[in-house]
Amino acid sequence: MPYVAQTQHIDRVRGAIEGRLPAPAGAPDAQRLVSSWQRSYEQYRLDPGSVIGPRVLTSAELREVQGKEEAFLRASGQCLTRLHEMIRVADYCVMLTDAHGVTIDYRIDRDRRSHFKHAGLYIGSCWSEQEEGTCAVANVLTDLAPIIVHKIDHFRAAFTTLTCSASPIFAPTGELIGVLDASAVTSPDNRDSQRLVYQLVRQSAALIEDGYLLNQTAQHWVLFGHQSRNFVEAQPEVLIAFDECGNIAASNRRAQECIAGLRGPRHIDEIFDTSALHLHDVARSDTIVPLRLRASGAVLHARIREPLRRSSRATQATVSATRVDSGGTGHHAHANADAYARRDLGALGRFLRSRDARIAHNAEVALRIAGKRLPILILGETGVGKEVFAHALHDAGSRRARPFVAVNCGAIPESLIESELFGYAPGAFTGARTRGARGKIALAHTGTLFLDEIGDMPLSLQTRLLRVLAEGEVMPLGGDTPVRVDIDVICATHRDLSRMVADGAFREDLYYRLSGATLQMPPLRERADVLDVVQEVFEEEAQVAGHALTLDPRLAGRLCGFAWPGNIRQLRNVLRYACAVCDSARVELRHLSPDIASVLAPGDAAIPSLANVGDERARIVDALARHQWHPNAAAQALGMSRATLYRRIAKLGIVGPHRS
Numbered sequence: 001m002p003y004v005a006q007t008q009h010i011d012r013v014r015g016a017i018e019g020r021l022p023a024p025a026g027a028p029d030a031q032r033l034v035s036s037w038q039r040s041y042e043q044y045r046l047d048p049g050s051v052i053g054p055r056v057l058t059s060a061e062l063r064e065v066q067g068k069e070e071a072f073l074r075a076s077g078q079c080l081t082r083l084h085e086m087i088r089v090a091d092y093c094v095m096l097t098d099a100h101g102v103t104i105d106y107r108i109d110r111d112r113r114s115h116f117k118h119a120g121l122y123i124g125s126c127w128s129e130q131e132e133g134t135c136a137v138a139n140v141l142t143d144l145a146p147i148i149v150h151k152i153d154h155f156r157a158a159f160t161t162l163t164c165s166a167s168p169i170f171a172p173t174g175e176l177i178g179v180l181d182a183s184a185v186t187s188p189d190n191r192d193s194q195r196l197v198y199q200l201v202r203q204s205a206a207l208i209e210d211g212y213l214l215n216q217t218a219q220h221w222v223l224f225g226h227q228s229r230n231f232v233e234a235q236p237e238v239l240i241a242f243d244e245c246g247n248i249a250a251s252n253r254r255a256q257e258c259i260a261g262l263r264g265p266r267h268i269d270e271i272f273d274t275s276a277l278h279l280h281d282v283a284r285s286d287t288i289v290p291l292r293l294r295a296s297g298a299v300l301h302a303r304i305r306e307p308l309r310r311s312s313r314a315t316q317a318t319v320s321a322t323r324v325d326s327g328g329t330g331h332h333a334h335a336n337a338d339a340y341a342r343r344d345l346g347a348l349g350r351f352l353r354s355r356d357a358r359i360a361h362n363a364e365v366a367l368r369i370a371g372k373r374l375p376i377l378i379l380g381e382t383g384v385g386k387e388v389f390a391h392a393l394h395d396a397g398s399r400r401a402r403p404f405v406a407v408n409c410g411a412i413p414e415s416l417i418e419s420e421l422f423g424y425a426p427g428a429f430t431g432a433r434t435r436g437a438r439g440k441i442a443l444a445h446t447g448t449l450f451l452d453e454i455g456d457m458p459l460s461l462q463t464r465l466l467r468v469l470a471e472g473e474v475m476p477l478g479g480d481t482p483v484r485v486d487i488d489v490i491c492a493t494h495r496d497l498s499r500m501v502a503d504g505a506f507r508e509d510l511y512y513r514l515s516g517a518t519l520q521m522p523p524l525r526e527r528a529d530v531l532d533v534v535q536e537v538f539e540e541e542a543q544v545a546g547h548a549l550t551l552d553p554r555l556a557g558r559l560c561g562f563a564w565p566g567n568i569r570q571l572r573n574v575l576r577y578a579c580a581v582c583d584s585a586r587v588e589l590r591h592l593s594p595d596i597a598s599v600l601a602p603g604d605a606a607i608p609s610l611a612n613v614g615d616e617r618a619r620i621v622d623a624l625a626r627h628q629w630h631p632n633a634a635a636q637a638l639g640m641s642r643a644t645l646y647r648r649i650a651k652l653g654i655v656g657p658h659r660s
Contacts (some may be wrong), residue, residue, distance in 0.1 A: 006049040009157045013037050013048040024153050027191065032143060033134060033153050039142075040133035040155040051158040053120035054132050057102065062124040066104050067383065067569040068408060072177055073105055074544055075211035076169075080107050080180075083204040087182060087197055093121050095181045100411070101128040101137050104178075119162060119185045127181075130413075132156060136164035140179045144168050146205075148198050150191045163187040165198040167205035172213045172241075172250030173403040174263075175443055180205040210239055210252050217241035218308040219347070219395060220249050221283060223268075225291070225302040232288050232301050242268045242401075246279075249401040260295050265402070265446065270294065279304050347392035350536075355529040355618070362389070362519045370397040375469070375514050377454075378492040380521030383569030386492035387452055389521060394448040399488060402447030407440045410453035418461055418477055422468075425479035441474045441485055448488045454514065455495030455506065462507045469513050489514065524564045524571065525654065528618035533568060534559050538575050538587070545579040552588045558600040560617065561652045617652045620645070624654070 015021030017038050024030050040046045057065065066073065076096055084094040084107035093108040093116050103125045108116050116122065129138035133155030139147045146167035152160045166181040182201050187193060214222065225238035238259070239252040246268045256262045259271060268279065272291040282289050283304035290299045351363035366376065370393060378386045387406060394404045412420050423439030441449060451457070457465070468474050469489065473482040491514050500506035524530060534556055542549040564570055578591040589597055620638065627633035635645040648654075 006051070006157045009152065009160060010049045012152065013041065013155060017041055027148075027150070027153060029139075029147050032139060032145075032147065033149070036129060036134040036139055036142065037155050039129060044130050044133065046133045046155065048133070048155055048157060050156050053118075053158060054125045054127060056122060057124040057126065059124075062102075062104070063573060065098060065102050065411075067573065068387075068411065069098055069104055069178075070572065071215055072098070072212060075215045076105065076178075076180075076208045077544075079204050079208045079211065080105060083107075083180075083182065083200060086200060090184065090197070091186065092182050092184045092197065095121065095123075095125075095137075095183065097127060097137050097179045097181065099141070099176050099178055100126075101131075101141055101179070102126050115185065116183075120159065121162075121183050121185070132159075135159060135162075136166035136183070137179045137181050140166045140168050141176070144176060146198070146202050148191065148194050150194060151187075151189070161185055163194055165194055165201045167202045169205050169208050169212070170253065171209075172216060172252075173405060173443055175405065175440070177212070178208075180208060206253060213239055213241065213250055213252055217250055219400075220307055221279065222305040223279070223302050224305065225255075225300045227298075227300065229288055229290075229301040232303055238300060238302075240268070240271075247401040259293065272300075347388075348396040351389065351392060355532060356522065356527045358520070358522050359527065359529065362521065363392075365517065366393045366519065367396060369517050371399075373488065374516040375489045375491070377497075377515040377518045378490065378521060379497075379518060380492070380494060381523045381567055382494050383567030384521045384523055385568045386521055387450060389519075390448075390450045390490045390492065393490065394450075394488075397448075397488070399447050403444050404448045404450065405440050405444035406450040406452060408452045410456035417458065418464075421461065422464065422474055422477055423479075424477035439474065439476065441468060441487065442476075442483055444487045445485045446487075448490060451489065451491045453493055453495075454491040455493040455497055455500060459505070459507065462510050466507065466510045466513060469510075524567045525562075526621060528621060530560050530617060531556070534571065534575075537568065537572050538579075541572065541575045541579045542587075544576075545582075547579070547582065548585060549579060549582060550586050552586050555587065555589050555592075555600075558589070562596075562600060616648070617654065620648055620652065621654060 012021060016024075016034050024033050027033055037048075041048065073096075080094050080096055084092070087094070088107075088109055091112065093106060093112075095103045096105040097103050103123050106121070106123050108121070126132070127135055127137035127141075129135075129142055132138060134149065135154055135156075136147055136149040139149060146165075148163070148165050150163045154160050154162065162183055162185060164181055164183040166179050168176055169178045169180055171177045180201055182197050220241040220243055223238070223240040223242070224232060224236035225240070226232045226236050231237075238255040240248060240255055240262070241250045242248045248262065248266045248268055248271070251259075251262045261271065268274070271294060273294055274291070277289060282302075283306045286303065288301055288303045291302050292299055348363055348367060351359055352367070354360045354363070366389075369376070376390075376393070378390060380386050390406075391404055394400060407421065409417065419437070419439065421439050421441055423437050423442055464475075468485065471482075472486065473484050475482045497506055497511055497515075501508045501511050524533060527533065535551070538549075538551045538556075559571070559574075566573075574592060574596050575587075577593050578587045582591045589600060592600065620634075623634040623637045624631075627637060631642055631645055635642045638645065640648075
């Protein structure tokens, strides 16, 4: 039940909006709350007397959203647990939402779960202002600032029992990636009782930002700094990531607040006086050194971390050998090999070394066209890793130290995508921030803009995007002065854009503008290196789980034979679950979720071995491809009957291109 009578709450909200009654007494953000009430009532037409809980996503919808936030979830998990441990005694839950207000992770005491769920505090719940009106998460999403929304500060009567403290979480590029929220169903009436929780939420949000920065810059050198030498190891305040050449790639919020000039492209030597030492040597010696800031002369004590992920000389030599063995001979082939060996390939290196010829070919083509100002279109089913490939391409190019801004055109409501992409001028619409906002295109300036699910972009916005690509400038919504932008563009979609063009659902001129180079990512079920993918994903998830785990060879064989309709994203979720619930040193079939375990349960057929399943699958797919997927010819080439071939195809989950 609401904390106050519905009619009393309705009168209070309307009175504050109309100016007849005062704003929430004692609230430091009273004007923000009243502005939010006004938007909720006048713009979104919400009912302040409603006692219905928030919209909650289905399990499938939630998995789809979580799959797109893997890096964010990985960086935030420990901080959520730590915050909940500090405030659970006061009966709080902790929620993490994405940039659209969807709860993608939470921490709640198991015996209190139904109590919080009844109040709407549940994983998958949606807290945008458009749907739920004034609440802590919605206000942070709108104003990009922390806030306490205490009991009757909420717009809807359903939430007037709640007290919520929330803080924004920003990516190194400055874009909002999520909101951290701590909420209680019962609490004292005095708003001041929330001050301690509010400060803990803000501190935890900053820690999550730092964790996300470190996760995103694992291929960079990172400076950890503090004014006191004693806290450099224990609790560094300043984080600055820079590349091999010293170009600053990212920095945390605290660093930007206390060191001038970090928000723009800078070299590390412009920030610190490094004339007496070499930062790479400092990293290798693992020592703490005093660094003098050029701007102020102040001293910052720091240590340097070497890149956690980068191509070694041996890796680069392997890539070079692969390029030569693939058929190139003479001076030209050796020149290409030398060029690859000199480049820091980063994550793209593993694609180049893939045992699937299509993946390796895509990576080689991508590497050749990187930096050529050629737009790239990546095609493939949902979950095949299009964004991962695009990020690897960005990291291997000359703009790797510049922003990589990803936009999912299918995940943003059509009413918001224009302001998300192009930004807006001050006062462009009701509820707009007073200083306006930069769009994702402007945030990607000097870097790479990745437009995922470009096929879902409304036709009306396709015209505006075409103008940006043609003229190199973007006009904010409601603005009158264009902003120059210099971006590389990578797009991805699971749709057939050429057919959409023929049907009039996608602009033909934009299609040709975006498809300067088109790369097709094969589904996981058709890849010859499926075994490598299974092992790689398992190792990553086992490491995140924090346990020394091995994968049962018999289970690995069954995983390789599964069709994986959700591709790598589905595989990752399956293995993440298995690693999380595993109660032994080996992950086995019993650790999978029931829906997957039932499909992979042993039958009468022999279990494929870990050593042979990948080779057998690759051999069959290769034979089918060489004979245009005609089963008779492929079976004859493989030395087996047509019936046996059909059984192997079904067992290994092989699906032809005409059915994908």
